[in-house]
Amino acid sequence: MDYCPHTNDDITQMQAAIGISSIDELFADIPKKFRLKRMLDIPAALSEQQTITAMSDLARKNKLPQLTLTGAGAYSHFIPAVVGHIIGRAEFYTAYTPYQAEISQGIMQAIYEYQTMIAHLTGTEIANASMYDGASAMAEAAVLCAKMSNRTKIIVARSVHPEYRQVLNTYSWANGYAVVEIAYAASGQIDLNALQNQLDDHVAAVLVQSPNFFGVIEDIAPIADVVHKKGVLLVVGFTDATSLGILQPAGASGADFVVGEGQSFGNPLNYGGPYLGVFAAREKFLRRIPGRLVGATLDKNGQRGFVLTLQTREQHIRREKATSNICSNEALCALAAGVYLAALGKNLKKLAALNVYKTQYLKNKLMRLSGWHEVFAAPVYNEFVLRCPNARQVNEKLQAAGIIGGYELHKDYPELKNTILFCVTEMISKEGMDKVVMILK
Amino acid sequence: MDYCPHTNDDITQMQAAIGISSIDELFADIPKKFRLKRMLDIPAALSEQQTITAMSDLARKNKLPQLTLTGAGAYSHFIPAVVGHIIGRAEFYTAYTPYQAEISQGIMQAIYEYQTMIAHLTGTEIANASMYDGASAMAEAAVLCAKMSNRTKIIVARSVHPEYRQVLNTYSWANGYAVVEIAYAASGQIDLNALQNQLDDHVAAVLVQSPNFFGVIEDIAPIADVVHKKGVLLVVGFTDATSLGILQPAGASGADFVVGEGQSFGNPLNYGGPYLGVFAAREKFLRRIPGRLVGATLDKNGQRGFVLTLQTREQHIRREKATSNICSNEALCALAAGVYLAALGKNLKKLAALNVYKTQYLKNKLMRLSGWHEVFAAPVYNEFVLRCPNARQVNEKLQAAGIIGGYELHKDYPELKNTILFCVTEMISKEGMDKVVMILK
Amino acid sequence: MKLIFEISKPGRSAANVTASDVPAISIEEAIDKKYLRSDLDLPEVAEIDLVRHYTNLSRRNFGVDLGFYPLGSCTMKYNPKVNENIAATPGFIGLHPYAPDEFAQGNLQLIYEMQKYLSDIFGMAEFTLQPAAGAHGELTGMMMIKKCFEVKGEKRHLVLIPDAAHGTNPASGALCGFDTVTLRSNSDGGVDIEHLKSLMTEDVAALMLTNPNTLGLFERNIEQVAQIIHGKGGLLYGDGANANAFLGKTRPGDLGFDVIQLNLHKTFSTPHGGGGPGSGPVGVSAKLVDYLPVPRIIKNGQDYNWSDNFPHSIGRVRAFYGNFNVVVKAYAYIRSLGSEGLTRVSEMAVLNANYIKEKLKPYFDLPYDRVCMHECVFSGKRQVAEAGVHTTDIAKRLIDFGYHPPTIYFPLIVPEAIMIEPTETESKETLDTFCEAMIAIAREAKENPQRVKDAPLSTPVSRLDEVLAARKPDVVWKKTG
């Protein structure tokens, strides 16, 4: 089926009005030799009922696990029902970017509120309306630092999410910047000495994540000290955004930019997307940051209203000199995050604490298994790394029971053989954890 | 959790404003001896997350069949996605009965449109805004006929849905009316002679269903002739409302009232409810029918608008003299039906034809099984009765394969041993039917 | 706005039908032509037009999700979103009512447990969930009363109904063949005991009492009332539409009620859908258990089964088992709140009503000045006297302030009644701003009465001509031209 409402009559009348006798005349500008003369090689059209059948057949080819113990950049959290009801309002989800302020106050006010919540959570003064995801947000922050400082080296902690580092490498390569990795210390935190040794005049930015990929909380304040002393900018990421409910925000510890993945705030796992790039910064960078910004202003009658502001940073005005090429962002995911955060309010702290309790519970249980050891000593939020006799086997055993185990680190960290990064959120019950331990006993 | 927003502070302030020092004072009118001194004996409160877990555990205790071959008053049809999106608009589903016209034009216009569609589909001039379900709609029609005619006997075809007849019996008993059943002929249609023999001066109404409970299409015109000759009113029901897409409507064949179950129009099976009582009638009964009516009128500026009209028929004005006690009806189900019918438009005919094709396919296949025979010769829509060697065994075999078989008639019709009423809609694929036949071979 | 018929155009459709995977046969061969319809005149619109039509219609409707909806007696509380999601799960939505019990154990358990919960909350012996709404429950309850006396061989044809009662009460009594007699209220807003005594005879089957009544007042003499009724062998019927006032505080069964119908869509927070579906469970004392409608659920060990085998049952009042999907929401609601949550519901509902009562008392006549329960009833008499502004004008003017008006002109015993039920889900801020609006309108009624009479000023249509609508009824659109 298609969604064109025209009847044959309509078409005839419209052709007459245009002065053509066949639709093909409208395609006359396409050189004949390039006109497609066959049907497209895609499956035959389906009715709505058939489409549903075909799509549920596909969905059923997936196996939904009973439990997922993997976090590693994507987190399973409970999403209050209100979130779906709100983002399901057609006025929100069938709108475009709010170019016409008067009929877009809804999404703009909601995004302004989101920006405010994000700035507060990250301990910064400003936040944009969203980036594509955590990885690209971090990469854009790095590029921005380099451009602002006219420097060409970017330092990143090796404990930053491997895929984030890959994205960073891609963006840096394209712009001709060098990327240097800093090892982690035995604690799992960044090796501060190694960092200090690398800080030279070419360094534009230092990128760390806290909690980092190992779940370990970094000590941001001393890093900020060291970094700022060399006139370098500090970009701090995070893994599970719910950690912001309990952890000292990087902005408050001196970070210049706080970037990361906001998916945890009301957005489902969705096999990796759409997610939500959080981008927050110190006020002084307001006119340099990428992405859309909603600003409050007054209308001609003096009433408060909202507009897309500082658009002169953006591609449609500044073109090649824009602060970024971003145009469509992840507005609906940001709306979901705003609704989620408004729904939880101060309960975000309770939720984060619950994640800590549960994480400690599983960690303690697993560490009592023979041959299992803690790898990093520094405190963690809701992820932790353990060494075990045979990581592959552990995950295979769990998978056989319909459980997705932890993330095997050796793939990205050859030095971390037989280590697994586990994640526990409020979605995992004690019963579930006990079952996991039973299976691995 | 509860949904009361008050903080302790709020409560204190409000108590002060009222001039009480504890909430209990507000309950002082309840004699002490009757105040409940214990907790309610219900399970402990659950968080939203826990509620979802508990409820999905319950839902999972149900077994959703692969196929359902039972109709018998409730029909599985494909519901276009638009229906859910529209009835999911909070403005519709969180509203009450539209007592305040100015802020209820949405639901009222939609119901006015529904009334129009129903009148057309049933071949009558008017339809109300809905009754509880098909069975109670039919019972109220019967009571109405008795009241209008001051007669005390109601005749009902034995081929009317057994539960509808039970409801009719209950309503009639309560009002002191006698109910007489008329047998079906070998064709499956009503025995017209038997009917004629029962028509005397005490009869207020004759109730038939077409398609009837056996799936058989009744010949309404001659029934209407016979009935009207005796000054009796004819109430005609239907089973699957989608049959109205293809069958001559009873209103066009002389029925005074057309009543029935509208669930097929965009409302899911829902284990029996909420459903949608369709109530349509000849114009002359307009001021006598039960239920709400939306009427078009003009506002003070001459603009078209809609109101609840002829409310003087209703309980809140006429009290014990009202035409019915109905107050809340099934407005949202009626809205769903309206959207469904507007979505299908003339395709309702195509859909009905598809039901016929599929029904004939299964019927022909099953009749080729050894020992299987057609029971009734008259034409059917999408249900049919077959006799087989062992009805119970047939259904047990199907159930073992996760299929809900047909409706075993002997329960309600002891004379119809080992007969099964099957239903086939567009939800049953050829593949599914072939599988059923394979299982029964 | 145009009607869906007015945007229809031949050849369009929003929903397509799948091509047949079995041979298409000739319909005329399968079904004699005389049985087939010749025309099918439904609207023909594309999906985009359909969606825009109904979405724009929805925007001309006011729901609880938009703002305060203090419609007295209707308990328009906020409906938790999670219950909508739960009720939409395929496991609950997908089963045929005749699915074998083995397929439906989850549903059966839910219904069974719901009946148990309600029985404890209301102090009744047993509940049926079959009735589709409050009025349907009333009818069912009265039928059971009728049956009870029939089985006992007593002929009682009268039902007493207080003058303050909801219209469904007398209508339900009448719809099951009783004659109704009106019972007066006393100056305190309660039952006039002397009048009751004088009316109560052995001809009276029951008194249909709403407690708290439609004035929002608790019947202080309930014990005496029950004694009078029971003393003459009558039964006490309770209209439980106002149950939001006393959850966890008192129980109708303990107060002497023999039957009570509930409005799940009010008390147990299932959205009302613009007029339905509701659900009207009926609870009965031990005296009436035998007469409950069939089928009823029997628990055998861990298994649940439907059973029709109750010879004294009144039978059925509708097909299948009631508005199951509504029950799912109410069940989830009860499970979320638990005992303390439900009790808090009533405490806060009553607190809110009294708060509004106190705040508005200086500005509007309060015919019964005592502690109210979950709602309070004012009279607009003063505004009529002072400026010719009627309750309906005040109601319409409230619309301009962003509120749904309260219930008006009910109960009938209060002239120019304004019946305000805030419910427990509203915040103090909402109550405060609502009261400010009411006070502003009271002032405006004096200072600029015409403005109030012209209201609403903010709606797409205003003051529709109901007389015209009734005089020249137009309930079905007819094509013209």
Add this chain to the structure above:
Amino acid sequence: MKLIFEISKPGRSAANVTASDVPAISIEEAIDKKYLRSDLDLPEVAEIDLVRHYTNLSRRNFGVDLGFYPLGSCTMKYNPKVNENIAATPGFIGLHPYAPDEFAQGNLQLIYEMQKYLSDIFGMAEFTLQPAAGAHGELTGMMMIKKCFEVKGEKRHLVLIPDAAHGTNPASGALCGFDTVTLRSNSDGGVDIEHLKSLMTEDVAALMLTNPNTLGLFERNIEQVAQIIHGKGGLLYGDGANANAFLGKTRPGDLGFDVIQLNLHKTFSTPHGGGGPGSGPVGVSAKLVDYLPVPRIIKNGQDYNWSDNFPHSIGRVRAFYGNFNVVVKAYAYIRSLGSEGLTRVSEMAVLNANYIKEKLKPYFDLPYDRVCMHECVFSGKRQVAEAGVHTTDIAKRLIDFGYHPPTIYFPLIVPEAIMIEPTETESKETLDTFCEAMIAIAREAKENPQRVKDAPLSTPVSRLDEVLAARKPDVVWKKTG
């Protein structure tokens, strides 16, 4: 309307957190206090207030479901509801991106097949679905071009960009380290071939061309353009945002494009969410396949697996695999329409645009008067000259007529541009009434220009002060008092 912070009240919350089923430990013991935050200042609101806040906000927003949204270049077509339902099924929503491939065969198959479908529809060798939006796809495409020359050892640092191009094109070029050079359009609205020839050197990596271009015009000389670029060893980049114009009619791969990015959220009908998420797949010709981002899907027999093993890949442009849930909707859309349906999309989109063009031509300046593709671009110059009414005034006035305004002031080469893209999902009636509104505004601009300049008159706020917003930026709310 108040901000969510302005209705916040300490002690309230809409979402509760489940009590712990494991021992609650001391957080300070688990995590050194210095790592813990001291304040958490999020709004505190009850669920009812939350829902009302956002529901009322939604009512201050205009979406396709409310009415016509002819925002040029943005392809605001109607999004079929069924695709929303499909994308919401737990089977698609629930999987972790690192779920083992065995758990995700359905998703992998969907992605794999989607790449195949797109490859055929656009005539490219292969597609990646990783980029999150159109601009992200541009960046990815340009990175592949960069990589290609790097691998070949060629140093090309220039990218040619027509003056009519969308701003993301130069910005994307710049964000991956190219210098951009502007290519002029000719008087016909196409590429100025002579200028192109003069610019094309062996320093030029690519020309970024939109075809049909942002004037809605098909590049008639596309063959020559491709020859000129390829002749000097350059690559031809296609901005596929306008793909709605030619589905089933022609294929960029056949036209000579080496890379093309799509905007699934435009062409393949996934709703735009008030600004995103989108999805920006990139297709490449055989020359560039090696440089596609990783991971890519490998099909082994019936099994699908992710693989990182492509040494020349540019790497990743985001984490995981792209905006999967958006792809699900687009996939379902393609499956619903099939070849004929997709072809009809473009035919009707182009028909609609030409119809509007013809109807409005007498009233507005049409700078390029030729057959257009899926959109047409007018200029408001005449209205400026005649009455000082600017395009922005016309746009605002359209709001009062119930329409979303067209794109304005883009493309930059048309003064006072009015860029109208009706899309294929709009009916003739909608186009007709829209044109009537435009004509009425044109008349009003002459007769009552002030009214147009005062527009919109029907919105809660009007003509917001953008200068103030930029001068005193307020992008984060601060508590006062």
